[in-house]
Amino acid sequence: MFELDIRSRKPIYEQLIDKLKQLIIHDVLKEDEKLPSVRELAQQLTINPNTIQKAYRELESQGYIYSLKGKGSFVHPSSKNGRKEELEKVREELKELFAEAMYLGMSREEIAELLKDVEGGERHD
Amino acid sequence: MIDVRNVDKSFDKQQILTNVSFHVNKGSIYGMLGSNGAGKTTMMRMLAGILRQDDGQVHIDNAGIYENTKTKQRLIFLSDHLYFLPQYTIRQMGDYYRSLFPGWDEERYEKLRTLFKLDDKQKLSRFSKGMQRQAAFWLALSTVPDVLILDEPFDGLDAVMRQKIRNLIIQDVAEREMTVLISSHNLREVEDICDHVGILHKGEILLERDLDDLKEDVHKIQAAFKEDAFDPDETDLDVLHVEKRGSVYVLIVRGTEKEVAQEIQSWHPVVYDRLPLTLEEIFIYEMGGVGYAFENILV
Structure with missing residues (x-):
């Protein structure tokens, strides 16, 4: 399903969370779709099942997935309010990128243009 | 699962371990790290029931280990110096293990054969260091242990075998909540696989934490x-x-x-x-x- 970079400094558990979030946000994992079980994933990726368990728990508390006892974990029908934290993080990242873009000489109009592109792109999808 | 409390150990007059306490949960993979001569192997030998502590308590599942056959039958300790009975083949060692460990699973032994691809009718003394290691894992995992204690387990194994064995260990942890204690100097390796670590230095535990x-x-x-x-x-x-x-x-x-x-x-x-x-x-x-x-x- 995906690969982790075990040579990265980023803790495996954070990598897992990020990867799964990406898959959920980009609809690779659809609403109410079942996530691979802890066992499957542990074996596939050769990583500690406890780490995966922990990542799933974190995703659940952030509202990305829900779990049913004895059945496994599923993608939460996108309740956007559960993603406040994520939004905050993206906002911070954007701020930094904007600052960098402006420093490198990008104008306000160019940024607006970019934004339009992104919006348009999504509509045509 | 593994519970060590206030353990002291000395050889002759030399104090090796001082007031060591740590705890390993069931189904956890615990990395025991330490400087050279910190007392890791001594601690592991106590957990395997080879040595007896001078003071304190070493328990697995609320029972002592030293001279306690019942507990020892559920536990495998792979030392950094492997020992096989002289002139024995893997098959003969397997038969010996079967007589010692009630959990021995012949079916699993056969399944693992396809993975390790070693000739089990060949004398173990003829094997290379890495092949002996593989044989030790083959035998150990065939006993379906509840607790696996590994002292420098990946020493001498090539990259492919390392990954295979790690995968086997993880399967056992995921499927039947096997508890694993690993000591290694290769911190990269411990980092990838462990969820908890403890650092031992000069016979004392410096810190014990969830790795993340x-x-x-x-x-x-x-x-x-x-x-x-x-x-x-x-x-x-x-x-x-x-x-x-x-x-x-x-x-x-x-x-x-x-x-x-x-x-x-x-x-x-x-x-x-x-x-x-x-x-x-x-x-x-x-x-x-x-x-x-x-x-x-x-x-």
Whole structure:
């Protein structure tokens, strides 16, 4: 399903969370779709099942997935309010990128243009 | 699952372990790290029931281990010096293990054969170091242990075999909550597989933590400030280590990511970069804190 970079400094558990979030946000994992079980994933990726368990728990508390006892974990029908934290993080990242873009000489109009592109792109999808 | 409390051990008059306590949960993979001569192997030999502690308590599932056959039958200890009965083949060792361990699973033994591809009718003494290691894992996993204690387990194995064996261990942890205790000097390897670590130094436990918590707690910061307007002594940060390379500060600090970021931001850095520490770095800085430091001396 995906690969982790075990040579990265980023803790495996954070990598897992990020990867799964990406898959959920980009609809690779659809609403109410079942996530691979802890066992499957542990074996596939050769990583500690406890780490995966922990990542799933974190995703659940952030509202990305829900779990049913004895059945496994599923993608939460996108309740956007559960993603406040994520939004905050993206906002911070954007701020930094904007600052960098402006420093490198990008104008306000160019940024607006970019934004339009992104919006348009999504509509045509 | 594994519960060690206030254990002391000395050989003759030399104190090896002092008041060691740690705990390993069922289904956890615990990495036991330590400087050379810290007492890791001694601790493991006590857990395997080979040695008896002088004082304190060494329990697996609320039962002692020393001279307790019942507990020992559910446990496998792979020492860093493997021992096989002289002139024995893997098959003969397997039969011997079957007579000792009630959990022995012949079906599993056969399944593992396809994985290891070793000739089990060949004498073990003819095998290379790495092949002997594989044979030891083959036998160990065929007993379906509840507790697996591994002292430098990946020594002598090639990269493919390492991955295979790690995968086998993880399967057992995921499927039947096997508990694993690993000691290794290869911190990279421990880092990938363990969820908890304990650091042993001079016979005492320095720290014992969830590995991810440990990593979230210590950060490597690279920051540069305008006109050097920064004084590491004046901050509220718990600084473990400071280094200045040109105009860039490299700091090792303890604290949550948010706290650290806030504090550094209040000094208005021009450059600010946070890197999670690798286990190797954590080990080195923690050891440095107790005077076991790396010193850059030309000899």
